[in-house]
Amino acid sequence: MDWDDLRVFLAVARAESLSGAGKRLALDPATVGRRVARLEAGAGARLFLKSPLGYALTEEGARLVPHAEAAEAALMGAEEAITGGAGAGLSGQIRLGAPDGCANYILPQVIRAICDENPGLEVQIVALPRVFNLSRREADLAIGVSRPQAGRLTVQKLTDYRLHLAAHPDYLAAAPPLRTLADLPAHRVVGYIADMIFDKELDYLTGLGAMAPAMASNSVSVQLNLLRAGAGVGVAHDFALPFAPELVRVLPEALSLTRAFWLIRHEGDAHSARLARFASGLAQGIRREVQRLEAQSQSAVAQDT
Known part of the structure; x- marks a missing residue:
């Protein structure tokens, strides 16, 4: 099989469309379609089924994927061997x-x-x-x-990180007392949009007795900026608090969450x-930066108390 045709095959398998593969390869969809047809003719098997949703792998196509990926990895390894060894600097694009x-x-x-x-x-x-x-x-x-x-x-644990409730002092001054977690339902909560929580590890508020967030976003940075604007109280990453020095932790002894990043x-x-x-x-770098930012956040809390 021709590697260039396998490269086109992989692009279609990943994009599930001729146009998507064409964008990745800088080829027009018609050319991508012809290359797929050529590969299928050479293999004597149909590799994709076309549907209104796009191009889906057939059983034969699914069996070809790991072999095509192995060829891709071998080619990348050959390029790395030519462009430099372990002592050379990294180059090219990484997403x-x-x-x-x-x-x-x-x-x-x-x-x-x-x-x-x-x-x-x-x-x-x-x-x-x-x-x-x-x-x-x-x-x-x-x-x-x-x-x-x-x-x-392949999965590698990077580091644990911590989260606490946080709010702007102006919000806390105007809101009802917040002395225990039992007081939380009386407060305006900032959090994730419930049906856009893409991982259970981000479902911080379940079990706290709080109402659905009055102000919500699927973005961590938007949530943090809502807290900075005095919108309410919400769960914030300790590593993000140095970027919002006006915020203060709330009930840190009552609620302290630990999560992890995985590579x-x-x-x-x-x-x-x-x-x-x-x-x-x-x-x-991530381990060092999380440690540095969390230490900075902890230092700021110690100075406030």
């Missing part, structure tokens, strides 16, 4: 998916440091409040808030020395 809290408050500092050390590297941070599909190559690596239980993936990679990339080096630097 990293992350939840928006991590993307907004942790990754800018971490990625800046990595790119300072590797001037030839281009990093794209895709900040979306949802789970990334690495099989479709939406990203080369992804950071998640829970460990995936399915898929051909997720496609199983087929396990032998990529380039991605392994990037992942190593990323993991170290």
Whole structure:
């Protein structure tokens, strides 16, 4: 089989459409369709079924995917061997998916440091409040808030992080007393839009007895800015609080949550020395940055008390 046709096959399998694959490959959809037809003719099997929803893999196509990905990984390994060994700087483009809290408050500092050390590297941070599909190559690596239980993936725990209730002093001064968690239902709560919580680890308010959030967003940064505007009380990341110094923690002894970040990679990339080096630097940087920001947040709380 021709590698270039396999490359087109993988793009269609991941995008589930000729137009989506064409955008990734800089080819027009008609050309992509002809290349798929050529591959199917050479293989003597139908690899895709076309439907109103797009192109779905047939059983034969699904069996071809891991072999095509192995060829892709081998080609990437050959390119890495030619362009430089372990002592060379990282180069090329890497796309990293992350939840928006991590993307907004942790990754800018971490990625800046990595790119300072590797001037030839281009990093794209895709900040979306949802789970990334690495099989479709939406990203080369992804950071998640829970460990995936399915898929051909390699998973590494990065670090724990902490969250507490927070609010603006002006809101607390005008609102009813908030001395225990039992007082929370009397308050205006800021949180996630319930039907847009993409991971159970983000369902912070269930079990607290609070009403549905009066002001809600699927974005961590929007929620934090609502708290900064005095909109109410809500759960905030400790690592984000240094970016909102006007906020104060509320009932920290009564409610202290711990969650974790996980680094997720496609199983087929396990032998990529380039991605392994990037992942190593990323993991170290995220651990350091979470520790630094949380220590800064804790120091600010200590000064206020």
